[in-house]
Amino acid sequence: xxxxxxxxxxxxxxxxxxxxxxxxxxxxxxxxxxxxxxxxxxxxxxxxxxxxxxxxxxxxxxxxxxxxxxxxxxxxxxxxxxxxxxxxxxxxxxxxxxxxxxxxxxxxxxxxxxxxxxxxxxxxxxxxxxxxxxxxxxxxxxxxxxxxxxxxxxxxxxxxxxxxxxxxxxxxxxxxxxxxxxxxxxxxxxxxxxxxxxxxxxxxxxxxxxxxxxxxxxxxxxxxxxxxxxxxxxxxxxxxxxxxxxxxxxxxxxxxxxxxxxxxxxxxxxxxxxxxxxxxxxxxxxxxxxxxxxxxxxxxxxxxxxxxxxxxxxxxxxxxxxxxxxxxxxxxxxxxxxxxxxxxxxxxxxxxxxxxxxxxxxxxxxxxxxxxxxxxxxxxxxxxxxxxxxxxxxxx
Numbered sequence: 242x243x244x245x246x247x248x249x250x251x252x253x254x255x256x257x258x259x260x261x262x263x264x265x266x267x268x269x270x271x272x273x274x275x276x277x278x279x280x281x282x283x284x285x286x287x288x289x290x291x292x293x294x295x296x297x298x299x300x301x302x303x304x305x306x307x308x309x310x311x312x313x314x315x316x317x318x319x320x321x322x323x324x325x326x327x328x329x330x331x332x333x334x335x336x337x338x339x340x341x342x343x344x345x346x347x348x349x350x351x352x353x354x355x356x357x358x359x360x361x362x363x364x365x366x367x368x369x370x371x372x373x374x375x376x377x378x379x380x381x382x383x384x385x386x387x388x389x390x391x392x393x394x395x396x397x398x399x400x401x402x403x404x405x406x407x408x409x410x411x412x413x414x415x416x417x418x419x420x421x422x423x424x425x426x427x428x429x430x431x432x433x434x435x436x437x438x439x440x441x442x443x444x445x446x447x448x449x450x451x452x453x454x455x456x457x458x459x460x461x462x463x464x465x466x467x468x469x470x471x472x473x474x475x476x477x478x479x480x481x482x483x484x485x486x487x488x489x490x491x492x493x494x495x496x497x498x499x500x501x502x503x504x505x506x507x508x509x510x511x512x513x514x515x516x517x518x519x520x521x522x523x524x525x526x527x528x529x530x531x532x533x534x535x536x537x538x539x540x541x542x543x544x545x546x547x548x549x550x551x552x553x554x555x556x557x558x559x560x561x562x563x564x565x566x567x568x569x570x571x572x573x574x575x576x577x578x579x580x581x582x583x584x585x586x587x588x589x590x591x592x593x594x595x596x597x598x599x600x601x602x603x604x605x606x607x608x609x610x611x612x613x614x615x616x617x618x619x620x621x622x623x624x625x626x627x628x629x630x631x632x633x634x635x636x637x
Contacts, residue, residue, distance in 0.1 A: 258472070258510070259471055259472060259475045259506050259509055259510050259514075259516075259517060260470060260471060260472070260506055260510070261469075261470065261471060261472050262469055262470050263470060263503070263506075265466055265469040265470040266466060266470045266499050266500070266502060266503035266506075267503075268496065268500070271313050271316045271317050271320070272317075272465075272466075272469075273317075275310055275313055275314055275317060276458070276461060276462060276465065277310075277454065277458045277461075277462070278310045278313075278314050278451070281303075281310070281314050281449055281451060282314050282317065282318060284447075284449055285301065285303075285314060285315065285318045285424075285449065286318050286321070286322075288301050288447050289301075289318060289319070289322050289389065289422075290322075292322065292326075292331055292387050292389065292422070293322070293325055293326060293331075295328070295330075295387070297387075297413075297420035297421075297422055298389075298422045299422070299446035299447045300410060300422060300423045300424075300425070300443065300444050300446045300447065301422075301423070301424045301425070301446070301447045301448070301449070302395075302424075302425045302426075302427070302432075302433075302444065302447070302448045302449070303315060303424065303425065303426045303427070303448075303449050303451065304427055304429075304430050304432065304448070304449070304450045304451065305428070305430075305450060305451030305452065305453075306428060306451075306453055306492045306493070306494065307428050307492075307494055307496060307497075308454075308488075308492075308493070308494030308495045308496035308497050308498070309451040309452065309453055309454065309493065309494075309495070310451055310454075310495060311426045311451050312391075312393055312426060314451075315391055315424050315426065316335070316391075319333045319389055319391065319424075322389070330385055330386060330387050330419075331386075331387045331388075331389065332354060332355065332386050332387070332388050332389070333354070333388070333389040333390075333391065334350070334351050334353075334354035334355070334388065334389075334390050334391070335391040335393065336350045336351055336390075336391070336392055336393065337393040337394055338392055338393065338394045338395055338396075338397040338398040339393075339394040339397040339591075340394075340540075342542065344370060344398065344405055345366070345368075345370060345373065346365075347392075347398055347405075348363065348370065348373045348374065348377065348405065349363045349365060349373070351377060351390065352373070352376065352377055352380075355377065355380045355381070355384075355386065355388070356380065356384055356386075357376065357380050358380070361376045361379070361380065363376065370404075370405060374405060374408055374409075378412060378415040378416050378421075381412075381416040381419040381420070381421060382415065382416050382417060382418070382419050384419065385418050385419045386416075386419040387419060387420055387422075388416075388419065388420070388421045388422070389422050389424065390409070390421060390422065390423050390424070391424045391426065392423060392424070392425050392426065393426045394426065394427065394428065395425035395426060395427050395432070396427045396428075396429050396432045396591070396594070397591065399432070399436060399440075406423075406440050406444065407437060407439055407440045407443075409421060409423060410423065410440060410443035410444045411443060423444065425444060428594050429590070429594050430450075431590075452493075453489075453492050453493025453494070454488075454489070454493040454494075454495050455489065455493065456485050456486055456489035457485075458493075459484075459485035459488050459489055459493065459495060459498050460481055460482060460485035462495055462498070462499075463481045463484055463485055463498055463499070463502055464481055466499055466502065467481060467502070470502075470503070470506070471506065471517070474516075475506075475515075475516055475517055476502070476506075476516070476517045477516060477517075477518070479519060480505070480516075480517050480518060480519055480521070480522055481502075483519050483522050483523075484498055484501050484502050484505070484522050485498060487501065487522070487526055488501060497529070500529060501522065501525045501526055501529055502517075502522075502525075504525035504528055504529055505517050505521040505522045505524070505525035506521070507525075508521045508524050508525055508528075509521040531622075534596075534597070534618060534622060535622065535625075535626050537595050537596075537597060538597070538618065538622070538623070538626040538627060539626055539629070543577065543630075543632065543633075544572075544577065544580060544588070545588050545591070545592070546627055546630065546633055547568060547571050547572055547575060547577070547633070547636070548564070548568050548585060548588055548589065548592070549592065549597065549598075549616065549618070549623070549627070550571055550623075550627065550633065550636050551564050551565075551567035551568035551571055552564050552567075552589075552592075552598055552614055552615070552616040553616050553618075553620065553623055554567050555567075555614075555615075555616075556616075557615070558599070558613050558614060558615030559613065559614060559615075560612070560613065560614070561582075561585075561586055561589065561612045561614060562582075564585070564589070564614050565582045565585050565586075568580075568585055571636055574635075574636065575632065575633070575636065586612075589612070589614055596617065597616070597617055597618055598614055598615060598616050598617055599613075599614070599615045599617055600612045600613075600614050601613050601615075
């Protein structure tokens with residue numbers, strides 16, 4: 242084993258480094274210019290600009306498919322806003338609601354970005370949601386903070402419980418003389434359909450839709466990132482064209498295109514290639530597809546995994562009602578609380594956004610419309626990934 246490890250390291254040392262700045266292809270990298278998003282950038286800047294004069298900006302909702310630049314544009318504008326803030330009272334906090342997992346942890350993440358007094362800091366468990374929200378509001382008020390709160394995948398928070406979101410949108414007198422402005426980001430264009438009318442009226446003050454990138458736009462974005470990330474001459478134009486074409490077929494996903502280019506570079510380096518060729522791109526595409534599905538499955542909460550298993554019982558697809566009946570039986574067998582059909586429908590919608598199920602609305606003539614749910618994960622992958630969870634091994 243030691244010899245094998247040494248051989249890998251020696252091969253790497255003798256090989257040619259293809260990257261000059263690998264970080265330029267990471268999801269956290271936000272360049273100073275985002276091509277083809279000038280209109281959205283300008284609009285968001287205009288909405289947030291009143292914060293520089295001490296006034297509360299309108300809440301803002303950003304919609305669009307994954308990889309259309311929503312998070313990157315919001316991060317760029319907020320970064321430049323902070324640079325222009327002479328008062329140093331503007332703070333910004335970013336939370337991915339799906340990754341946070343629960344409403345409580347989302348609130349705890351928000352509190353982390355605030356100057357909480359020692360006795361007001363939020364423990365990971367133990368407080369009521371109302372107490373956590375109250376502490377956040379009191380901190381904003383006490384320090385006169387102008388908080389720009391970016392909630393990525395905000396639909397996950399709404400599907401869990403939209404009561405907290407309602408309190409945030411109506412925080413005015415509780416946070417004065419500070420204020421709280423929300424930038425909500427969602428991959429689901431139907432996100433507003435599930436909002437409480439009270440939340441909708443105060444949250445959706447300003448809205449922006451981000452269209453998918455075209456093949457040519459993706460090619461231009463990749464060409465710019467290539468100049469930063471790779472050594473000159475390492476990535477030929479044909480490789481960039483193929484990468485853009487593959488990503489454009491996936492709804493114009495720039496994040497996927499950039500990730501594919503990074504993985505292709507790593508594949509080429511590992512195999513000792515002198516350039517990132519088209520074969521490297523195809524290998525990267527296959528690897529990303531497998532890794533994305535497996536990572537998504539592994540990160541699902543227990544209840545959601547049970548719903549996935551229920552959907553797998555119907556290879557050809559079936560109705561929401563049938564999936565709910567199967568889920569109910571599996572949940573009882575596992576000894577977990579049975580969720581309501583409305584909540585299960587919300588989780589199915591989340592799985593649809595993640596690309597793990599297809600939840601298409603079909604017409605039943607005079608009997609109205611219904612959703613037909615079909616799992617998009619093969620049984621082998623499902624059994625391997627979900628089978629790693631000892632609680633679900635028996636069900637798989």
